[in-house]
Amino acid sequence: MATIRCGQTIRDNDEMRTRAARIATGLAEHGVTAGDRVAMFLHNDVAVIEASIGAGIVGAVPVPVNWHWKGAELGYLLDDSDSRVLFAHSDLVPTAEAVLGDRLLIEVDNDSAPPTGRHPRYEDWLAAQRPWSQPPTQAPQSMIYTSGTTGRPKGIVRAATTPEQSAASAALIFETFGLAPGMRTLVPAPIYHTAPNVHCLVSAAAGIDLTIMPKFDPEEMLRLIEAHGINHFQAVPTMFVRLLQLPDAVRARYDLSSLTTIVHAAAPCPPEIKRRIIDWLGPIVREYYGGSETGGCVACDSDQWLAHPGTVGRPIADADIRIYSDSGDLLPAGTAGRIHLRPPTGWPNFTYHRNPGKRAEMERDGYLDIGDIGYLDADGFLYLNDRSTDMxxxxxxxxxxxxxxxxxxxxxxxxxxxxxxxxxxxxxxxxxxxxxxxxxxxxxxxxxxxxxxxxxxxxxxxxxxxxxxxxxxxxxxxxxxxxxxxxxx
The missing domain is CATH 3.30.300.30 (ANL, C-terminal domain)
Incomplete structure (x- = not known):
């Protein structure tokens, strides 16, 4: 049976789903209904997955929160999202209390601080609930807040989907991430961010064996791959750099032969770093490109990348790319400009919570500008230059x-x-x-x-x-x- 594990916490899939069903009941008894928001001010923890699934059962929207945020940042998100309940680790409770208002706070124990005793404790509160017995509501996607490189972070709200549309969206995620049923996958990144959050929730829903790292450590990652026979992991380029900086003797110490797929995204990967990862672990490295708003729209495997070094790939499914100048002219192959993406059919549309005008500003002819500069080559492969704000x-x-x-x-x-x-x-x-x-x-x-x-x-x-x-x-x-x-x- 598939297992979900993080640090010392291990649950099999059935136990995790039973606990999520109890959370659903507890949320409903507090008055949480479809469309309400439930915030997760948590470090990487199995509780994030359980609470997100529990919220989804009653149709509430999980809102992952960057646990680095301080009072004013957290207060803005809680108020902007209208979150009714907040799950928070014990060491984060004092930060949350300063901006909590009349929201219910469920305190999740962790090793960084003792329980405060001022709020319901997660395990006690969960045990007191009976499992949800009604048909589940169609689970919404998490409401992710952008990083706020310009102005306040913006909450990304997905359009409601039918079960058929959700299945199509999940199939796109599987294709983009290189996931497959029966895999054993590892998530080394913080799950308050879009890709790791989606990775965890889709894997849990599909019954894929899931290992979540409490925090990234390069040698610990290699140990976990060997210990659990990991087939798949998703990383960011900085993690590749840290892995490659391990001494050769340390890297050789671990059996990584179970790996069949590595996927990366989130930032440009220096070509020399990617080539060294492929040389070390084999041509099993996939890359995708997109945004929190658009999902993955572009991807390539190792063979495609080696034939087009530096590319982030070509459109997946029926997605498409256009490159525009600042004045709105469509640019030819080889000329850098603002990248505009049209997500594949099946990816749910979105708007920004309380800011639909910002959503309208980024669209041109049905294509979305997510703030990057790049160009297409003659074969239709996309290359990134940089963020437009960093140029x-x-x-x-x-x-x-x-x-x-x-x-x-x-x-x-x-x-x-x-x-x-x-x-x-x-x-x-x-x-x-x-x-x-x-x-x-x-x-x-x-x-x-x-x-x-x-x-x-x-x-x-x-x-x-x-x-x-x-x-x-x-x-x-x-x-x-x-x-x-x-x-x-």
Whole structure:
């Protein structure tokens, strides 16, 4: 029987579903009905899956919350989403209490702090409920809040779906993620983010054996793959970098022969890093591209990537891609512009909660702009340049930081890199690089870039930074570093 496990918690599928049915009853007795929101202020934990499924049984919408958020950020989300119930780990309860209002808080025990004793404890509350006995309501997708790189985070609301539409959507997710019935899959990323959240919930619904890491640790990941015979995992490029930085002896210590599929997304993967992962683990690496709003629209396998190095793939199913200029002109192959995606049929439409105008702004001719710049080659494969908000314009020349960051990660001793534009009186912007490294000098950094890229891409400013701020998904909090140089933005 399929199992779901996270840290020391292990449940078989039947036990997990019984517990979810008890949660459904408890939520309903508190007055939660179809369309209401239930927030999850939780670290990675089996409780996230149980509570999400329980909410879905009564037709309520799970709202995963980034557990790094502080009072004002959490308060905004709870108020904006109109969440009626909040599940929170004990160490996060004090943050939640400051903005809780009259909401019910269910406290989930964890090792980081003792129970506060001020709220119903998850296990006691769950045990007091009887399992839900009515037919389940059609379960909605989670309401994910975007990362808020510009302005406040926006809640993504999916259109209601029929069972047939939900089945079509699940089939698309299986295709995009490379999942299959009977697999044993591992999730190393935080499940408050879209892809890991979808990965967990779809796997649990399909009865796929599921291992969730409480937090990512590269050697622990290898141990879990061997211990549980993992066939499949989904990662982000930063995790590949950390895995490759393990000593050869450590990597050789673990039997990874059970792996049949690795899938990655969320950020551009430096080509050299991806090539090394394929060389190590074999041509089992898949990649997909899309957004929280659109789902996966583009994908490629290892053979396609090796034939088109650097691509993120071609459209899946009947999805489509167009590249537009800033002025709205359709651009030909080989010319970079704003990427617009048309999701495949079967992916549910969406709007932004309380902000339908923002949804309308991103659409052109039925295609959606999710903020990336890239181009198509003659064979229809898509390549990413960078986020439109990250592009540097120096002396009228467009410079893409992701290209420079990928180059820096090839320099021995560089562990991480953030490249961005800073004010320049003559050029408008010049290039800054914040680098996490061991034994690397600024001169070596500049010479490496100069030897591999055009001279105008060499950073004017090189700063060595002990701990670059990254989300658990691997995405850089680049705006936090950039804000030091642009105080008025």
């Amino acid at each position: 540097i314009i120096s002396g009228g020349v467009n410079i893409y930081p992701a290209e420079i960051e990928a180059c820096l990660l090839e320099l021995p001793g560089v562990r991480d890199a953030a490249v961005f534009g800073i004010p320049d009186a003559d050029l408008g912007e010049s290039i800054a690089a914040h680098i996490e490294s061991t034994g690397v000098t600024a001169d070596a950094v500049r010479e490496h870039i100069r030897s591999n890229l055009a001279g105008y891409k060499v950073p004017k400013l090189v700063v060595f930074d002990d701990d670059l701020p990254r989300e658990d998904t691997g995405k850089l909090f680049k705006r936090k570093i950039r804000a030091r140089y642009w105080p008025d933005r």
